[in-house]
Amino acid sequence: MSEFLHRACPACGASHTREEAHSPVRAETMNVEALRPYWSGLFSEKRFFTYHRCLGCGLLYNPRFFDGARLGELYSSMAPNMEIVSNDAIAATQKGYFDAAAAHAQLDGGYLEIGPDTGHIVREAATRGTFAHFWLFEPNRAIHETLVASVDGRPASVLTDMDDLSPVPDGSVGLAVMVHVLDHLLDPLAMLTQIRAKLRPGGTLLIVTHNEKSLLRRLMGMRWPPFCLQHPELYNPATITALLGRAGYAGARVTRSRNYFPVAFLARQAAWTVGLELDRVPLPAFSLGLRLGNMLTLATVA
Numbered sequence: 001m002s003e004f005l006h007r008a009c010p011a012c013g014a015s016h017t018r019e020e021a022h023s024p025v026r027a028e029t030m031n032v033e034a035l036r037p038y039w040s041g042l043f044s045e046k047r048f049f050t051y052h053r054c055l056g057c058g059l060l061y062n063p064r065f066f067d068g069a070r071l072g073e074l075y076s077s078m079a080p081n082m083e084i085v086s087n088d089a090i091a092a093t094q095k096g097y098f099d100a101a102a103a104h105a106q107l108d109g110g111y112l113e114i115g116p117d118t119g120h121i122v123r124e125a126a127t128r129g130t131f132a133h134f135w136l137f138e139p140n141r142a143i144h145e146t147l148v149a150s151v152d153g154r155p156a157s158v159l160t161d162m163d164d165l166s167p168v169p170d171g172s173v174g175l176a177v178m179v180h181v182l183d184h185l186l187d188p189l190a191m192l193t194q195i196r197a198k199l200r201p202g203g204t205l206l207i208v209t210h211n212e213k214s215l216l217r218r219l220m221g222m223r224w225p226p227f228c229l230q231h232p233e234l235y236n237p238a239t240i241t242a243l244l245g246r247a248g249y250a251g252a253r254v255t256r257s258r259n260y261f262p263v264a265f266l267a268r269q270a271a272w273t274v275g276l277e278l279d280r281v282p283l284p285a286f287s288l289g290l291r292l293g294n295m296l297t298l299a300t301v302a
Helices: 032-038 068-076 087-102 120-128 141-150 188-198 215-223 237-246 263-273
Strands: 017-021 051-054 108-114 130-137 156-159 173-179 199-210 251-256 259-262 287-290 294-300
Touching: 087 120, 087 173, 087 199, 087 294, 108 120, 108 188, 120 130, 120 141, 120 173, 130 173, 141 156, 173 188, 188 199, 188 237, 199 237, 237 251, 237 294
Parallel strands: 108 130, 108 173, 130 156, 173 199
Antiparallel strands: 017 051, 199 294, 251 294, 259 287
16 A cells, blocks of 8 residues: 555545656655655755646646655654855745735735744735734744744734645735745645635735746756645646636736845756765855745735
8 A cells, every 4th residue: 555645636636647757756656755865955866756737737746656644754853944044035035025015905904824934925015014913824833932022913823734724814905925835735726715714805825836837947957946746736827826716716926036145055957967076165145136936926816
């Protein structure tokens, strides 16, 4: 009996697919224990589940993947996100995300964020918005105090169960945020449907994901970092727009997002792509803002 889930398309439910991307050794040919060393780390040898293109809606996803219980166990032992990128670069990137939302969203009512990590966007929302309550769903209890501090005394609830949004009153949220969360979920449609119920009329959902149709993906091929064990599906502008439509959103606006990266990180990433190592080479410490392989989506509720 397989250790892994066998699933249809999580967006439309179709089961007819075309294989598109696989690692030199396919993850589904290994067992869970053998895959543990490949769970995290950008520069390790590639192992990932084979990505297929859904022939129903075009979504790129893994028909075989870890189940929910195994995922929870693996994430519990994972290092913090983007630990090799400086805090200043992360803060600049996430400020840009909030800037994009602020240009279109209502910055009042409730604020909802799934996976806020250490709260960079939360701090922007507390400083620049007039939100009545912050609903923050973060499974890592070690950073809950940091999240409470980030709201600067505003009413807040910090909860651990990212799959259950029932504590949030329906129709109360002006802005909801998911940054690099949607492509980690086994059932993205269910999550988007839950969030839609929490948004008030005119409310906005901000989503940041990788873009599997990006130039960076074409240049890097199978070495594109989002091809990894943590992404059971990957989106492009068409597939994320279609998914949001199925979840009942009135409209979606998709743009390339600007991300800030230290030059040293970019240089090592490029060298690794062509099989070189620059670990001992002195490199500059400043950051650049680039529109590379990520996209930002704003969806609204009528």
